[in-house]
Amino acid sequence: MRDIITIQQAVMAEDEKYARRIRQTMRDRKILAVNIIGSPGCGKTTLLEQTARNAGFLFAVIEGDIETSRDAERLAAANIEAIQINTKGDCHLEAHTVEKALSSLALDKADVLFIENVGNLVCPAEFDIGEDFKVAVASVPEGVDKPVKYPLLFSQAKIVLLTKIDLLPYVKFDKELFLRDVKSLNPKSPIVELDLTTGAGVDEWLSFLTDRLAEKRAGGK
């Protein structure tokens, strides 16, 4: 058992080198790199589709899934530059695969790179993939207790998104409790409520991103 832990630590240390290299590349190119993390089906790809409709910046996407290129195909259909990584069983993305994907993505026109991580609330939060910040996505039908059960993601995220608020009338979900729990884990980060069927709330998400992009261009973080 101890040997296995040692190997995993060695692999993670190696991967940090790739993460540092990605971060340097993104800094040189002044591209904001955003790691989007949430459960399967919480609305990550729909968020990107909605983002494309109104964004005042250009972006490219790395899609992480265990199998299929369905998400990349959805984005391509919306004229979004996207490349798919299939992890073939791994439940999170790692920096070495992200770097490989980056080399086949047209980034010359991109202001922002979104990385949609594998649908999972647990280990994607543990891996640095060279991003500027992580986004935590939770959706109403998942239940109100997700932030307190999976605190690492919600405490690290620079912004927390609550999707599917259109379902509030139909699903037992104490929104005030959700907001309180997130605030207690992460007092500084904004929480944005989204209905991605209509795009309600997307302007607030876009304005957050525009501010972070301006900071990146100014050389800060």
Ligand SMILES: Nc1nc2c(ncn2[C@@H]2O[C@H](COP(=O)(O)OP(=O)(O)OP(=O)(O)O)[C@@H](O)[C@H]2O)c(=O)[nH]1
């Ligand atoms: N009612 C409602 N449905 C939504 C909302 N956002 C996404 N959906 C639906 O939820 C389902 C899953 O959305 P996706 O965007 O594919 O979810 P995802 O997080 O990318 O899923 P994975 O990539 O499999 O992890 C789709 O049927 C969406 O139409 C929302 O705000 N409200």
Ligand SMILES: [Mg+2]
């Ligand atoms: Mg998706």
Ligand SMILES: [Zn+2]
């Ligand atoms: Zn994993």
